Amino acid sequence: MNSGTSETRMARAALTRLIEPGDLTGAALVAVLGAQQALDLITSPERRVPESLQQAVAETIGSGTRKELMVAAGLERWRPRVRDLAPERDLETMRRLGGGLLIPEDDEWPGQLEDLGTSAPLALWWRGRSEYAAFDAARRRIAVVGSRDATEYGIRAAHEIIAPLVAKGAQIVSGGAYGIDAAAHRAALAALATTPGSVHGDPTMAVMAGGLDRFYPSGNDDLLRDIAAHGVVVAEVPPGSSPTRWRFLLRNRLIAALCDVTVVVEARWRSGALTTARRAAEMGREVGAVPGSVFSANSAGCHRLIAEGAANIVTRPEDVVEMAGGIEHCPVPADSAGGRAHDGLDIQDLLLFDALPARAAATPDSLCRVAGLSIGAVLGGLSRLQQRGLAVSSDAGWRRSEASSDGSGASSPPRGGR
Amino acid sequence: MNSGTSETRMARAALTRLIEPGDLTGAALVAVLGAQQALDLITSPERRVPESLQQAVAETIGSGTRKELMVAAGLERWRPRVRDLAPERDLETMRRLGGGLLIPEDDEWPGQLEDLGTSAPLALWWRGRSEYAAFDAARRRIAVVGSRDATEYGIRAAHEIIAPLVAKGAQIVSGGAYGIDAAAHRAALAALATTPGSVHGDPTMAVMAGGLDRFYPSGNDDLLRDIAAHGVVVAEVPPGSSPTRWRFLLRNRLIAALCDVTVVVEARWRSGALTTARRAAEMGREVGAVPGSVFSANSAGCHRLIAEGAANIVTRPEDVVEMAGGIEHCPVPADSAGGRAHDGLDIQDLLLFDALPARAAATPDSLCRVAGLSIGAVLGGLSRLQQRGLAVSSDAGWRRSEASSDGSGASSPPRGGR
Numbered sequence: 059m060n061s062g063t064s065e066t067r068m069a070r071a072a073l074t075r076l077i078e079p080g081d082l083t084g085a086a087l088v089a090v091l092g093a094q095q096a097l098d099l100i101t102s103p104e105r106r107v108p109e110s111l112q113q114a115v116a117e118t119i120g121s122g123t124r125k126e127l128m129v130a131a132g133l134e135r136w137r138p139r140v141r142d143l144a145p146e147r148d149l150e151t152m153r154r155l156g157g158g159l160l161i162p163e164d165d166e167w168p169g170q171l172e173d174l175g176t177s178a179p180l181a182l183w184w185r186g187r188s189e190y191a192a193f194d195a196a197r198r199r200i201a202v203v204g205s206r207d208a209t210e211y212g213i214r215a216a217h218e219i220i221a222p223l224v225a226k227g228a229q230i231v232s233g234g235a236y237g238i239d240a241a242a243h244r245a246a247l248a249a250l251a252t253t254p255g256s257v258h259g260d261p262t263m264a265v266m267a268g269g270l271d272r273f274y275p276s277g278n279d280d281l282l283r284d285i286a287a288h289g290v291v292v293a294e295v296p297p298g299s300s301p302t303r304w305r306f307l308l309r310n311r312l313i314a315a316l317c318d319v320t321v322v323v324e325a326r327w328r329s330g331a332l333t334t335a336r337r338a339a340e341m342g343r344e345v346g347a348v349p350g351s352v353f354s355a356n357s358a359g360c361h362r363l364i365a366e367g368a369a370n371i372v373t374r375p376e377d378v379v380e381m382a383g384g385i386e387h388c389p390v391p392a393d394s395a396g397g398r399a400h401d402g403l404d405i406q407d408l409l410l411f412d413a414l415p416a417r418a419a420a421t422p423d424s425l426c427r428v429a430g431l432s433i434g435a436v437l438g439g440l441s442r443l444q445q446r447g448l449a450v451s452s453d454a455g456w457r458r459s460e461a462s463s464d465g466s467g468a469s470s471p472p473r474g475g476r
Numbered sequence: 477m478n479s480g481t482s483e484t485r486m487a488r489a490a491l492t493r494l495i496e497p498g499d500l501t502g503a504a505l506v507a508v509l510g511a512q513q514a515l516d517l518i519t520s521p522e523r524r525v526p527e528s529l530q531q532a533v534a535e536t537i538g539s540g541t542r543k544e545l546m547v548a549a550g551l552e553r554w555r556p557r558v559r560d561l562a563p564e565r566d567l568e569t570m571r572r573l574g575g576g577l578l579i580p581e582d583d584e585w586p587g588q589l590e591d592l593g594t595s596a597p598l599a600l601w602w603r604g605r606s607e608y609a610a611f612d613a614a615r616r617r618i619a620v621v622g623s624r625d626a627t628e629y630g631i632r633a634a635h636e637i638i639a640p641l642v643a644k645g646a647q648i649v650s651g652g653a654y655g656i657d658a659a660a661h662r663a664a665l666a667a668l669a670t671t672p673g674s675v676h677g678d679p680t681m682a683v684m685a686g687g688l689d690r691f692y693p694s695g696n697d698d699l700l701r702d703i704a705a706h707g708v709v710v711a712e713v714p715p716g717s718s719p720t721r722w723r724f725l726l727r728n729r730l731i732a733a734l735c736d737v738t739v740v741v742e743a744r745w746r747s748g749a750l751t752t753a754r755r756a757a758e759m760g761r762e763v764g765a766v767p768g769s770v771f772s773a774n775s776a777g778c779h780r781l782i783a784e785g786a787a788n789i790v791t792r793p794e795d796v797v798e799m800a801g802g803i804e805h806c807p808v809p810a811d812s813a814g815g816r817a818h819d820g821l822d823i824q825d826l827l828l829f830d831a832l833p834a835r836a837a838a839t840p841d842s843l844c845r846v847a848g849l850s851i852g853a854v855l856g857g858l859s860r861l862q863q864r865g866l867a868v869s870s871d872a873g874w875r876r877s878e879a880s881s882d883g884s885g886a887s888s889p890p891r892g893g894r
Contacts, residue, residue: 078827078848134850142845215770302830304823349767349779352633352791361767364782364789371782371789373770405722409496412720427560430496432552
């Protein structure tokens with residue numbers, strides 16, 4: 059199932075402790091030397107860095123600024139952490155917790171992460187039901203993110219949008235935080251439980267900013283254990299790592315990269331969820347935002363994304379399906395319809411229909427005057443309206459049929475209404 | 477004050493009764509012959525139409541289809557109504573009601589109506605405080621339209637958006653219907669009453685589909701009288717005309733043409749307000765829509781306009797001001813701000829700030845390891861954080877300053893939060 063060797067896995071396990079997420083020099087060093095040699099360089103006492111290596115790393119990053127100092131400066135960052143290295147223990151810890159380390163050399167490595175370029179993660183620690191199903195490349199992954207202080211509205215909107223997506227086989231990805239994140243994970247787990255005959259496990263994936271030996275925030279401990287039991291929890295930092303602000307910021311790029319579509323359900327004007335949305339847009343992923351009350355601070359960030367053209371407006375699960383280019387058997391929906399009796403009439407016939415009384419009968423002559431139509435247009439029009447069941451005639455003259463009255467309720471204006 | 481002659485005014489008064497709104501042949505005939513000659517042709521018994529006139533009318537409309545029948549067919553539509561003509565009586569009726577007829581030959585004629593081309597109205601019947609101020613070309617006009625069955629949310633949103641616009645001198649235009657229309661007119665009247673020292677009268681204009689001798693809908697009679705007393709009510713059809721469905725559809729084009737910006741506050745998936753918005757967009761006017769709950773059918777039309785790219789999202793009065801290119805002294809707003817203590821730190825200093833403990837003190841050595849930074853970066857960074865008031869030192873080492881804790885409440889995540 060895994061094609062990476064145990065040596066490579068061990069080396070990458072160590073590197074995830076030495077190199078901070080988003081450290082481009084570190085990632086470039088691993089890309090240039092390979093995991094094992096990069097680890098050897100960092101852990102050796104040698105301080106001299108060959109110029110050819112400096113050059114190769116600078117070229118990989120694509121920036122030439124102070125390139126002669128890049129790797130040397132990196133070594134100064136990485137080496138203080140060497141004393142904390144214990145990759146065998148980390149791998150054993152994760153095995154014990156029902157998980158492991160997925161590395162780019164594995165067949166199951168999510169190829170979308172390569173869209174991150176040099177900032178792609180060195181590896182992914184995971185904890186879950188089974189890494190294979192969780193990372194299935196054939197599945198659509200939908201990120202659903204938002205405020206920690208979600209409102210009832212946002213939580214309900216998350217549920218309504220997510221349930222049909224999970225029933226069709228999509229995997230819901232979020233950050234395991236309070237509020238919208240938790241609502242998204244819960245909606246996915248609930249949809250799995252209530253969808254009879256669903257063939258898909260792993261309805262949801264939580265991408266964490268800290269190590270997976272201890273779940274953060276602790277108030278979501280039960281939820282995250284549930285996600286690990288039925289889905290998967292992942293992080294790019296090893297067990298024991300604390301979830302720092304920096305790692306939260308960097309974690310967001312993983313959510314964006316892993317998903318076909320990112321949906322922001324509720325977000326304040328300034329919110330980490332907006333970062334995730336912008337990273338997704340930068341990578342050419344589809345981004346959606348759920349609108350809400352203009353009086354809710356929790357919707358201001360969503361409205362901002364829509365106003366800036368950074369997100370499509372999402373009001374229904376179908377909007378997400380459309381952005382994802384379809385989710386398995388879930389077809390892209392046609393527009394909601396439901397026509398009215400007089401739809402499709404040409405202008406003259408609409409004028410005539412307007413002029414027709416509902417109860418009393420009118421003569422063709424009076425209809426000419428009221429509608430402003432010639433006698434020919436009135437006679438031809440009455441015949442067309444009759445064929446469509448909109449007009450009926452009697453000895454006294456013509457009136458509207460009863461069926462032509464709008465019966466579709468409040469969505470149709472009455473005669474003379476807007 | 478008016479430059480149109482009384483003969484031309486009389487002729488146009490008559491023509492508004494003969495020719496239905498949006499009748500392109502009629503409008504072209506008036507454009508080619510002038511009002512008086514067009515009226516003479518329609519009211520004469522002559523059935524032969526000179527070919528040169530047919531040609532000129534067809535060219536004015538810009539369509540060559542069956543051009544030899546256009547004017548003849550028009551005469552068949554118009555002549556049955558000649559017996560109802562009484563323009564002196566109509567003008568007298570409107571004078572008695574405190575109004576009159578504004579014609580394109582008047583200096584006060586709103587030039588924006590010419591953007592309608594051939595479908596521009598032949599004249600505007602009005603009823604109000606004074607036509608001059610009402611049609612002041614220097615004022616910004618904002619259309620606010622929406623569902624008749626408005627919700628409390630929509631009514632409140634209309635008020636919040638409209639009040640500051642009126643205070644700055646904008647005129648709010650709507651259709652006088654129940655629901656959002658009524659809320660828009662009321663908000664404008666209330667804003668006028670509560671804005672001390674406002675120099676502008678005529679805070680609102682109602683554009684009606686039927687004649688102005690009787691207000692429709694009757695439930696808005698008091699409101700429409702109020703609008704006439706403090707603003708203006710207009711229609712392109714003469715007194716006595718009933719508000720047919722056709723005239724409602726055509727009335728919407730007048731609202732769109734008269735305004736710099738059209739804002740839809742609430743609208744169902746199918747709604748006349750969407751027609752107004754689309755007409756406005758076709759004429760190159762700015763269009764906005766107010767978002768709302770995804771569970772509210774009354775916001776579905778607004779969300780639809782936004783989704784289709786036909787409207788900008790409007791959540792604040794400032795959004796409307798921006799679309800209008802400014803409203804007098806109301807400046808285009810800058811983005812809402814309110815920064816956080818650590819905003820603007822570079823990556824290394826942010827890593828260091830993350831690593832700093834809030835209570836216990838940390839040595840520079842331990843900060844190297846926790847933050848993954850060199851000793852040089854840590855020492856330099858501590859100095860910068862200290863200068864910004866984010867870090868403090870003691871004999872035991874370094875910790876965060878108390879001021880660096882986020883104090884801005886729920887909009888800022890705590891350490892480790894999203």
